Amino acid sequence: MKHKAIYIAGAFCLLLMLVHAQTKKSRRGGGPEPFILQLPPGFPKPVYDFSNNRLTKQGIALGRFMFYDFRLSRDSTVSCGFCHQQFAAFGHFDHPLAHGVGGQQGTRSVPVLFNMIWQKAFMWDGGVNNLEIQPLTPLTDHNEMAVDLKELLQKMQRDPKYRSMFKAAFGSEAITSERMFKAITQFVATMISANSKYDSVMRKAPGVIFSEEEQAGYTIFQQKCAACHKEPLFTDLSYRSNGLPYLPALNDVGRMKITNSTADYLHFKVPSLRNILKSSPYMHDGRYFDIYQVFDFYDHGVQVTPGTDPLVRNGIPLSAVEKRQLYIFLNTLTDYTLIKSTALSEVLIN
Amino acid sequence: MILRIFVFYPCWFLMLNCWCASLTNSYRSEPITQIPAEISSLQLSITHMMHNQPLILKTVEYRNPSGESFTITRFRYFLSNFSLETAAGKMITLPAAYFLVDEANDTTKLIKLNSVPTGTYKSIRFLIGVDSIRNVSGAQSGALAAETGMFWTWNSGYIMAKMEGFAPAVASPTHEFLFHVGGYKTSDNVLKYVSLSFPQPVVVSRDKQPQINILADAGKWFAPDTISFKNVAVIMAPGVNARKVAANYQEMFTVKNIAN
Numbered sequence: 001m002k003h004k005a006i007y008i009a010g011a012f013c014l015l016l017m018l019v020h021a022q023t024k025k026s027r028r029g030g031g032p033e034p035f036i037l038q039l040p041p042g043f044p045k046p047v048y049d050f051s052n053n054r055l056t057k058q059g060i061a062l063g064r065f066m067f068y069d070f071r072l073s074r075d076s077t078v079s080c081g082f083c084h085q086q087f088a089a090f091g092h093f094d095h096p097l098a099h100g101v102g103g104q105q106g107t108r109s110v111p112v113l114f115n116m117i118w119q120k121a122f123m124w125d126g127g128v129n130n131l132e133i134q135p136l137t138p139l140t141d142h143n144e145m146a147v148d149l150k151e152l153l154q155k156m157q158r159d160p161k162y163r164s165m166f167k168a169a170f171g172s173e174a175i176t177s178e179r180m181f182k183a184i185t186q187f188v189a190t191m192i193s194a195n196s197k198y199d200s201v202m203r204k205a206p207g208v209i210f211s212e213e214e215q216a217g218y219t220i221f222q223q224k225c226a227a228c229h230k231e232p233l234f235t236d237l238s239y240r241s242n243g244l245p246y247l248p249a250l251n252d253v254g255r256m257k258i259t260n261s262t263a264d265y266l267h268f269k270v271p272s273l274r275n276i277l278k279s280s281p282y283m284h285d286g287r288y289f290d291i292y293q294v295f296d297f298y299d300h301g302v303q304v305t306p307g308t309d310p311l312v313r314n315g316i317p318l319s320a321v322e323k324r325q326l327y328i329f330l331n332t333l334t335d336y337t338l339i340k341s342t343a344l345s346e347v348l349i350n
Numbered sequence: 351m352i353l354r355i356f357v358f359y360p361c362w363f364l365m366l367n368c369w370c371a372s373l374t375n376s377y378r379s380e381p382i383t384q385i386p387a388e389i390s391s392l393q394l395s396i397t398h399m400m401h402n403q404p405l406i407l408k409t410v411e412y413r414n415p416s417g418e419s420f421t422i423t424r425f426r427y428f429l430s431n432f433s434l435e436t437a438a439g440k441m442i443t444l445p446a447a448y449f450l451v452d453e454a455n456d457t458t459k460l461i462k463l464n465s466v467p468t469g470t471y472k473s474i475r476f477l478i479g480v481d482s483i484r485n486v487s488g489a490q491s492g493a494l495a496a497e498t499g500m501f502w503t504w505n506s507g508y509i510m511a512k513m514e515g516f517a518p519a520v521a522s523p524t525h526e527f528l529f530h531v532g533g534y535k536t537s538d539n540v541l542k543y544v545s546l547s548f549p550q551p552v553v554v555s556r557d558k559q560p561q562i563n564i565l566a567d568a569g570k571w572f573a574p575d576t577i578s579f580k581n582v583a584v585i586m587a588p589g590v591n592a593r594k595v596a597a598n599y600q601e602m603f604t605v606k607n608i609a610n
Contacts, residue, residue, distance in 0.1 A: 052488070129506040132488030136496050137503045149497040177496045181489035258505050260538070260589050 032056035032169055035186075040194030041203065042232055048117040048131050048189065053182045055189065058169040063187025065165060066180065069349045072152060073145035074101050080138065080184075081346055083110045087339055089275030090114060090191060096286025100144035107250045109286035112279045114193040114338055115272065120237050124268045124284040125255040131188065132181045149177060156180075191344060193274050194232070195337035198329075202232075210332065217329025224316050225273070225326075228309075234273040234333065240309040241266040243302030250285055265307045274333045291330065295323045388468040390554050393561040394461040397606070398425060398453050401569045407453055412569070416578035420517035420527065425568055426452040427511035427599075428493070428500065430484075431477040431543075432463055437470040437551055448480060450493040450500060451566075468555045473547045474562070478600060479510030481541065482534040505587065507532050510540055511599060513571060519579040527579050529571070531595050533588025540588070540596035546605050553610065563606040570602040571595055 035055040039046065053059075066072060070079040078100050084090040090113035092098065098106040108124050122128035128137060138144040139152070156162045156175045163173040170179050198218075200208040210218060221229075230236040239255045246266060255264035268284045282288040288297065298316040302308070318326065338344070398405035400412050400422075411419050429451060432444045445465050452458045484494060485507045500509045513529040520527050533540045552560050571577065575594045585591045 123504075127505045128503075129486050130488040133496065133501070133506060136501070140503055153497060176491055178489040178491040181496070185488075260587075 031171055032058040035060055035190075037190060037192075040192065040199070040232075043194065044118065044233075046117040047120050048185075050189075053132065053185060055186050056169060058165070059183050059186040060190055062165045062169045063183040063185065064344070065347055065349070066184055067187055068346045071155075071349065072139065072147065074147050077101055078145050079349075080135070083138075083144075084113050086341075086344055086346070087278070088112075089193070089279045089335075089339060091279035093279075094281070094289075096281045096289075098144065100138075100141070101146045104143040104146070106141070106143040107252050108284050109281060112272070112275060113188060114191045114274065114335075115233055116191065117189050118233055118237075121269075125258050126239055126269055127258045132185045134188075135181055135184045136177075153177060153180070191338065193335040193338040196274065196335040197332040199232075199335075201332070211328070213325050213328045214332055215329075217325035217327070218332075220318075220322050220326050221329055224318070227311055228270045229273045235270045237270065239264065239267040239269050240311075241268075241305065241307045242298075243304060243308045243312050243315075244283055244287075244297070245301070245303040246305075247285065247287075252285065254284075263307065266305065267307065273330060275335055275338065276330050276333060277327075278334055278339060291327060292323060295326065299323075388556055389465055390468050390556055391462055391464045391559050392466050392552070392554055393559065394463065394474075394564055395561055396451055396459045396461070396564045396566055398459070399565050399567045399569070401567065405453060405568050414569075414572040414578065415576060416519075416572070416580070418517055418519040418579050420515050420519075420579065422453075422513060422515040422568065424454065424512060424514040426450060426454075426458075426500070427478060428480050428508065429461065429476050429478060430480055433475045434466065434471045435473040435475070437472050439472075441475070442467060442469075442471075448484070448493045450498055466554050469553075471548065471552045471554065473545055475543060475545045478542045478544060478596070479532075479540065480508040480534075482539075484508070485534040502530075502532060502587075507534050507588065510596070513568065517579040517583075520583040521580075522583065527583045529582075529585045529595055531585060531592045531599075533592050535588070538588030538592070540592050542596055542600035544600060544603050546603060548605060548608060550608055552608055558610065561609040563609060565604050565606050567602045567604075571599045573598060 033056055035057050037055055066080075067084075068079050068081040070076050070082065072079060083092045083095075083098055083100075085093055087093065092110035096109055098108060098110045100106070111124065116122075116131055116134075119131070120126075122131065122134045123137065128134050136149070139147050140149060153175055157173075162175060166175050166179060166183075167173045169183055197208065197214075201210055228236055228238065228240060241254070244266070253265055255267040256262060258264070276282075277291060280289055280291070282291065282294050288294050295318050298312065299318045300315060302312050302315045304313050400406075400410075403410075405422065405425065407425070408421055408423055411421055413419050427450075428448060430446070430448045432447065434442045434444065436442060444463055447463070449461050450458060451461070480494065484490060489496070494508070500512065501507070502509060509530045509532040511529075511531045513527075515527055516525050517527050518525055531540055546564070548562070552562065554560060575598055577591075577595060577598065582591050585595065
């Protein structure tokens with residue numbers, strides 16, 4: 001009987017030791033807590049290399065705060081989220097051309113932000129070669145946030161809230177452009193769009209099927225659009241001239257400016273069709289406000305130049321019924337998980 | 351009985367574990383047998399010149415080979431990827447380090463190369479600019495941080511070297527010339543390696559950190575491939591003119607002397 005008591009006490013002690021070892025392991029260091037990004041099944045391996053920028057809860061929180069902080073612009077009026085609106089799939093609702101501080105206007109439309117970790121290069125012309133340095137362009141462009149990066153870093157260093165957030169995310173209060181860009185990248189990396197009705201159908205989620213018209217639209221998409229707007233990203237990430245008539249007022253030569261090659265004249269990145277009905281207006285200069293204008297353009301508006309892509313040289317004929325079916329299919333690409341995610345929504349800056 | 355087994359087994363397991371851990375620990379605490387090579391350092395001191403005179407920003411007027419007068423307001427460039435050639439002809443690659451040399455900032459003209467193995471050297475080799483890998487690797491720190499203004503925002507890549515100033519021959523209303531030389535992709539590559547032989551063997555030892563005095567002649571930017579302000583006033587993208595200037599400036603460095 002006495003022995004039994006000793007054994008029970010021993011067993012209890014062992015249990016305590018084990019529990020203690022476990023909690024010690026999970027709390028080690030007390031630094032930023034790792035964040036595990038759930039990658040959607042069926043997607044390719046991300047292009048972005050996370051090895052030098054491991055996601056952490058505090059890093060993402062800092063990135064999110066900066067994304068919505070209008071004080072990052074020269075006159076404290078424009079934040080990243082000012083143009084990249086969540087309800088428009090992080091594009092700019094109703095704005096054909098991007099605009100920034102002091103009434104300045106750019107020459108291209110605001111690109112949507114999601115699935116960025118699968119992009120090889122950024123901007124409509126692919127001029128930016130790494131997700132981490134993408135924020136540099138809108139921050140410093142005089143048509144956008146127009147800030148002097150050095151001054152901005154000094155301004156942020158004076159702010160106690162930023163100092164504590166940088167410490168939480170990176171272990172010290174030093175505010176550097178490298179940390180700033182990496183934190184914004186961490187937040188943007190979490191903008192993943194892979195939970196639309198289309199995705200549920202592809203994953204054979206129980207009870208989710210395409211309607212007859214959605215299915216018909218999907219078939220048209222596969223026949224007439226999927227060569228460039230390749231699944232599952234709905235872009236093949238290439239640069240092409242789709243025959244969109246050149247606008248002298250904007251004089252945008254596209255990717256030729258980046259490569260110095262006339263072969264890239266009027267070439268722009270193939271945009272994703274995910275969330276397309278939430279991210280009007282369309283094309284690199286936002287000239288079409290309605291998706292039916294885009295259908296009409298491909299049906300009979302293509303202007304062939306020497307660089308025009310062979311796939312659209314003869315246009316893409318679409319009947320009225322096909323346009324309707326395509327429209328109904330494109331609706332299934334709207335991802336309310338992205339658009340309504342409370343983890344991505346605007347934070348109050350005061 | 352069952353309870354006894356339940357408690358004894360984990361106890362045995364724990365004891366075994368402790369024993370193994372102590373064994374491996376004792377292995378680990380053994381001294382490392384490999385003796386590291388002795389490490390010291392050396393310094394490069396760079397003086398900017400215009401032909402045979404020290405370069406002076408803003409106030410002194412110079413003349414290029416085309417006879418055009420000009421002043422310089424900004425003169426800066428990256429140096430990186432240093433290696434040293436030993437007296438025996440072996441190349442020693444130094445750890446990655448990037449320096450932005452700026453005429454306006456004297457401290458940047460003194461470059462300390464750490465982790466130099468002790469020995470005797472006969473030449474030095476380095477890159478003018480930032481190697482292509484760092485051009486595509488995202489956010490960087492120190493000399494390579496974006497806020498130095500040496501990184502193109504619209505077409506990613508470092509501006510490897512920059513010369514700015516004023517010349518009456520420039521047709522624009524401000525008469526300003528801007529030479530921003532960059533480009534790391536194959537067709538636009540402006541990356542130039544420079545090899546400089548030392549006039550005498552340079553001995554680096556534990557208590558000897560020699561200083562190599564180097565001259566960099568800004569006048570070399572304009573020749574032998576003639577660059578005249580009338581024809582080229584603004585270079586702000588990779589391309590033909592950037593490659594021309596880089597081919598010229600790769601000849602701008604000479605070793606003045608060694609201060610042992």
